Amino acid sequence: xxxxxxxxxxxxxxxxxxxxxxxxxxxxxxxxxxxxxxxxxxxxxxxxxxxxxxxxxxxxxxxxxxxxxxxxxxxxxxxxxxxxxxxxxxxxxxxxxxxxxxxxxxxxxxxxxxxxxxxxxxxxxxxxxxxxxxxxxxxxxxxxxxxxxxxxxxxxxxxxxxxxxxxxxxxxxxxxxxxxxxxxxxxxxxxxxxxxxxxxxxxxxxxxxxxxxxxxxxxxxxxxxxxxxxxxxxxxxxxxxxxxxxxxxxxxxxxxxxxxxxxxxxxxxxxxxxxxxxxxxxxxxxxxxxxxxxxxxxxxxxxxxxxxxxxxxxxxxxxxxxxxxxxxxxxxxxxxxxxxxxxxxxxxxxxxxxxxxxxxxxxxxxxxxxxxxxxxxxxxxxxxxxxxxxxxxxxxxxxxxxxxxxxxxxxx
Amino acid sequence: xxxxxxxxxxxxxxxxxxxxxxxxxxxxxxxxxxxxxxxxxxxxxxxxxxxxxxxxxxxxxxxxxxxxxxxxxxxxxxxxxxxxxxxxxxxxxxxxxxxxxxxxxxxxxxxxxxxxxxxxxxxxxxxxxxxxxxxxxxxxxxxxxxxxxxxxxxxxxxxxxxxxxxxxxxxxxxxxxxxxxxxxxxxxxxxxxxxxxxxxxxxxxxxxxxxxxxxxxxxxxxxxxxxxxxxxxxxxxxxxxxxxxxxxxxxxxxxxxxxxxxxxxxxxxxxxxxxxxxxxxxxxxxxxxxxxxxxxxxxxxxxxxxxxxxxxxxxxxxxxxxxxxxxxxxxxxxxxxxxxxxxxxxxxxxxxxxxxxxxxxxxxxxxxxx
Numbered sequence: 001x002x003x004x005x006x007x008x009x010x011x012x013x014x015x016x017x018x019x020x021x022x023x024x025x026x027x028x029x030x031x032x033x034x035x036x037x038x039x040x041x042x043x044x045x046x047x048x049x050x051x052x053x054x055x056x057x058x059x060x061x062x063x064x065x066x067x068x069x070x071x072x073x074x075x076x077x078x079x080x081x082x083x084x085x086x087x088x089x090x091x092x093x094x095x096x097x098x099x100x101x102x103x104x105x106x107x108x109x110x111x112x113x114x115x116x117x118x119x120x121x122x123x124x125x126x127x128x129x130x131x132x133x134x135x136x137x138x139x140x141x142x143x144x145x146x147x148x149x150x151x152x153x154x155x156x157x158x159x160x161x162x163x164x165x166x167x168x169x170x171x172x173x174x175x176x177x178x179x180x181x182x183x184x185x186x187x188x189x190x191x192x193x194x195x196x197x198x199x200x201x202x203x204x205x206x207x208x209x210x211x212x213x214x215x216x217x218x219x220x221x222x223x224x225x226x227x228x229x230x231x232x233x234x235x236x237x238x239x240x241x242x243x244x245x246x247x248x249x250x251x252x253x254x255x256x257x258x259x260x261x262x263x264x265x266x267x268x269x270x271x272x273x274x275x276x277x278x279x280x281x282x283x284x285x286x287x288x289x290x291x292x293x294x295x296x297x298x299x300x301x302x303x304x305x306x307x308x309x310x311x312x313x314x315x316x317x318x319x320x321x322x323x324x325x326x327x328x329x330x331x332x333x334x335x336x337x338x339x340x341x342x343x344x345x346x347x348x349x350x351x352x353x354x355x356x357x358x359x360x361x362x363x364x365x366x367x368x369x370x371x372x373x374x375x376x377x378x379x380x381x382x383x384x385x386x387x388x389x390x391x392x393x394x395x396x397x398x399x400x401x402x403x404x405x406x407x408x409x410x411x412x
Numbered sequence: 413x414x415x416x417x418x419x420x421x422x423x424x425x426x427x428x429x430x431x432x433x434x435x436x437x438x439x440x441x442x443x444x445x446x447x448x449x450x451x452x453x454x455x456x457x458x459x460x461x462x463x464x465x466x467x468x469x470x471x472x473x474x475x476x477x478x479x480x481x482x483x484x485x486x487x488x489x490x491x492x493x494x495x496x497x498x499x500x501x502x503x504x505x506x507x508x509x510x511x512x513x514x515x516x517x518x519x520x521x522x523x524x525x526x527x528x529x530x531x532x533x534x535x536x537x538x539x540x541x542x543x544x545x546x547x548x549x550x551x552x553x554x555x556x557x558x559x560x561x562x563x564x565x566x567x568x569x570x571x572x573x574x575x576x577x578x579x580x581x582x583x584x585x586x587x588x589x590x591x592x593x594x595x596x597x598x599x600x601x602x603x604x605x606x607x608x609x610x611x612x613x614x615x616x617x618x619x620x621x622x623x624x625x626x627x628x629x630x631x632x633x634x635x636x637x638x639x640x641x642x643x644x645x646x647x648x649x650x651x652x653x654x655x656x657x658x659x660x661x662x663x664x665x666x667x668x669x670x671x672x673x674x675x676x677x678x679x680x681x682x683x684x685x686x687x688x689x690x691x692x693x694x695x696x697x698x699x700x701x702x703x704x705x706x707x708x709x710x711x712x713x714x715x716x717x718x719x720x721x722x723x724x725x726x727x728x729x730x731x732x733x734x735x736x737x738x739x740x741x742x743x744x745x746x747x748x749x750x751x752x753x754x755x756x757x758x759x760x761x762x763x764x765x766x767x768x769x770x771x772x773x774x775x776x777x778x779x780x781x782x
Contacts, residue, residue, distance in 0.1 A: 090739040132740035154533035161551035168544035358517025
């Protein structure tokens with residue numbers, strides 16, 4: 001039997017955005033691990049919790065959604081989901097939650113380890129499923145849970161009543177965290193964090209908006225990796241620096257006429273929904289092989305937290321995807337489609353996410369009509385590999401491509 | 413009238429909600445649909461409107477498939493289906509709270525699928541107990557008042573709200589009394605359900621009057637003996653086929669933790685100077701429900717306490733398919749039942765079930781454990 005010959009890959013350029021962003025994402029885990037070893041308290045935090053709060057208090061937090069995505073992308077999704085199902089959790093429950101509940105039980109996963117939590121920071125602006133998931137972990141592990149409730153907004157704008165409610169909860173959460181951890185809030189530190197978060201957000205939005213160029217200077221799948229930094233570290237100076245490097249690279253790519261999309265860009269689409277992490281390569285290849293570049297996603301907008309003061313921060317966290325009404329959600333996507341010259345919309349009907357998928361058929365119809373672009377959907381799951389069919393994906397993408405081609409006049 | 417005659421009257425109301433709606437409309441009243449699980453019915457009633465519950469129905473889903481993927485609970489899907497098909501025509505508005513992810517999407521879909529019936533959102537806080545939460549609940553109520561004024565031309569007054577609160581508190585008390593009487597009185601699972609289900613389709617003062625008479629008659633009647641005693645928990649337990657299986661197997665529902673049933677009647681509006689404050693306080697006081705933030709999982713303890721208090725030998729979880737809040741709660745409920753020595757059974761149900769053989773076999777096997 002011949003020995004496996006591994007191709008040696010060139011050492012990554014430590015000055016590249018990819019390297020810097022990868023380091024920041026990895027460091028978030030290693031810093032938390034080291035903090036735990038030193039005896040410091042570590043929290044688990046939902047992805048759209050106002051990270052400015054733990055960052056200002058100097059707390060180490062990890063992100064179970066990010067961990068679950070990592071575990072799923074590295075092939076561990078089904079194994080951990082099965083552990084939770086064995087405990088009695090339905091396989092209809094969000095796969096991130098199933099993975100996380102399994103990890104809370106097993107306390108280790110070779111795909112992505114994370115220190116066990118001393119407290120939980122939950123925010124339901126992404127979904128109410130998050131509440132139940134964290135309730136169960138809080139009860140199982142006997143640790144405090146801090147819940148910031150940001151209700152689904154039925155209106156276009158965030159009302160004063162909602163802002164006031166959110167603001168009171170933010171201060172309540174800060175007070176509780178001070179009590180639990182002994183750390184102290186200072187307005188000076190908050191100002192620094194707010195500025196870092198704002199800088200990282202501006203750079204992120206500006207970088208992702210480079211997709212307005214035709215061809216795009218980047219492959220949209222890059223964003224799915226880079227956004228991890230916006231989730232876990234947007235309140236840090238390093239995140240802003242790395243995002244600035246990313247922006248510069250994308251601008252340089254455009255100037256030089258190159259792209260990280262390693263194929264001829266024949267079609268440009270928006271990808272709707274969370275990535276199919278267990279099938280990332282398949283979903284990416286299915287597009288690239290047809291010359292389809294996913295030039296934008298709602299993530300391009302979602303992690304842009306730009307505000308000027310504490311009240312502004314409260315409103316920003318109420319204006320995240322899954323917390324906005326259909327019209328507001330639709331208009332943000334229409335803008336992304338138009339700004340980035342999108343020719344088709346590919347919708348991931350994500351079995352794990354009832355909220356994201358529950359009004360997507362109507363919203364995507366409206367986006368398609370407003371932008372005069374075809375819409376195709378496929379069934380999948382963000383982390384459970386069993387809920388995806390490669391053949392269906394292939395057929396749907398092919399269909400979308402044929403309509404985009406016809407719209408270009410290619411099939412006349 | 414005998415208990416059976418009162419039960420027949422309630423069965424008729426539970427079976428023919430449309431007839432009741434038409435009766436109210438013919439009396440010149442306006443009807444407002446209220447979606448699961450909690451809405452400020454006292455408020456709607458105080459504005460001279462008739463709140464009627466919409467919890468979907470056992471119907472085939474066709475039109476709603478244009479809006480919903482298959483993995484959304486069938487309660488939401490069939491509410492939308494019936495709205496699209498005109499089953500709620502005549503209703504002035506629908507109030508939909510956003511207490512779960514699927515309910516959030518129901519309101520958004522409703523705006524486009526059933527344009528002729530205005531959607532009125534009710535945003536409740538999950539952090540409902542602190543002062544800031546109570547204030548937000550009141551803001552939600554103000555929004556409902558404002559939208560009802562536009563949709564139904566109705567007017568609000570604090571004096572009328574105070575009167576409606578009395579009506580609803582009395583109804584709560586009578587329903588709680590019924591639940592206790594039903595734990596021993598000779599009554600089938602289907603009859604018990606009729607009493608709860610009919611409450612959604614009748615004005616509370618009318619329903620209170622009937623249930624009071626029923627309670628008096630049941631107290632005089634015989635007790636159920638020799639049956640397996642269970643507590644039923646879940647969102648909904650109104651499937652006639654499933655209830656018949658319980659009855660056929662000699663299983664008696666001695667108490668429930670069902671959202672459509674007893675969860676509605678646990679908490680009264682407290683006596684406070686301002687009725688709006690009092691109504692908001694009621695929501696703050698509510699607990700032991702999967703849709704209300706519950707970090708200590710008090711609902712689980714509540715189920716065990718109530719099972720013991722009503723001498724139940726087991727707990728049946730009627731799990732609404734795709735209801736993730738209930739699915740999360742199932743594991744701690746199961747563990748608590750095991751720790752307490754209570755037999756337990758989890759049956760997945762939905763509005764699309766046509767074949768109950770599997771459920772029948774499970775229930776039969778469950779009964780044999782007693």
